[in-house]
Amino acid sequence: MEFIKRLFKANKKPSDSWTMFSTSKKEVSELLVSMGQLTIGDDFLKIENYPFEPSIAYGQTIFKTDQIDDIDFQSYPPTFRVGNxxxxxxxxxxxxLQEFATKNNIKTIERSWIWDWILEPFLDTEFTTETDQRLTKLLESYGLTTDQVKSIRAEAGIQMLKYNFDTMLWEWGGFGASDVLKAMRAKYKKDEFEDFYRRVMEIALLTKKTDE
Structure with a gap:
């Protein structure tokens, strides 16, 4: 496993203050929280037991079609946007979900993989210098500086390692915004998570900068 190899490299890694399988059973269960239950009606989406308290979906279960700005059914997991x-x-x-969008003339979109690029170092796969440089350029095209990306990775790093390895996910394909929210939800207090949630959304909805 690539991750195991990286644990024993001499250069400093986010894993320096984390020991594999040291996470409590309680935190592991919180890391693996369900995304809730989805019901698709004729002209509404109903979401029950949504896990992220800062979200509008935590207190509102039914979203009528006129509330939904767009749907990305290609992403994993699928998403719909309400405002910001x-x-x-x-x-x-x-x-x-695709049929629902077509039937109700809801705009469909394929969002960029911004959080996937940020979180790639925490997958069970090799993260090379070349990969880092490629992703840095991609993230810069969305307005994120190298220092900002390093800061985000430092903030979420330990929790993402717990999320991937202490839960036995061993994910190598990709992580997204929902994954980092699950990970940090298990760590942060309510006000801290509200701030983090807001920042996750701002980054997830960034658009590519155009040359002037």
């Missing part, structure tokens, strides 16, 4: 917020949906109804 993304709502994450369970993935098993992807086809039905």
């Amino acid at each position: 917020e993304l709502i994450f949906l369970t993935s098993e109804k992807k086809v039905e």
Whole structure:
């Protein structure tokens, strides 16, 4: 496993203050929190037991079509946007979600993988200098500086390692905004998580900068 190899490299890593499998059973269960239950109606989406308290979906379960700005059914997990917020949906109804968008003339979109690029160092795969340089350029094109990306990775690093390895996910394909929210939800107090949630949304909804 690539991650195991990286644990024993001499250069400093986010894992320096973390020991594998040291996470309590309680925190592991919090890291693996469910995304809730999705019901697709004729002209509404219903979400029950949504895990992220800062979200509008935590207190509001039904979203009528006129509230939904767009839907990304290609992402994992699928999302829909309400104003400046993304709502994450369970993935098993992807086809039905696409049909719902078509039927109700809701705009569909494929969002950029900004959080996937930020979180790639925490996957169970090799993270090379070349990969880092490539992702840095991609993130810069969305207005994120190298220092900002380093700061985000430092803030979320330990929790992402717990999320991937102490839960036995061993994910190598990709992490996104919902994953980092699950990870940090298990660590932060309410006010801290509210601030983090806001920042996650701001980054997730960044658009590519155009040359002037």
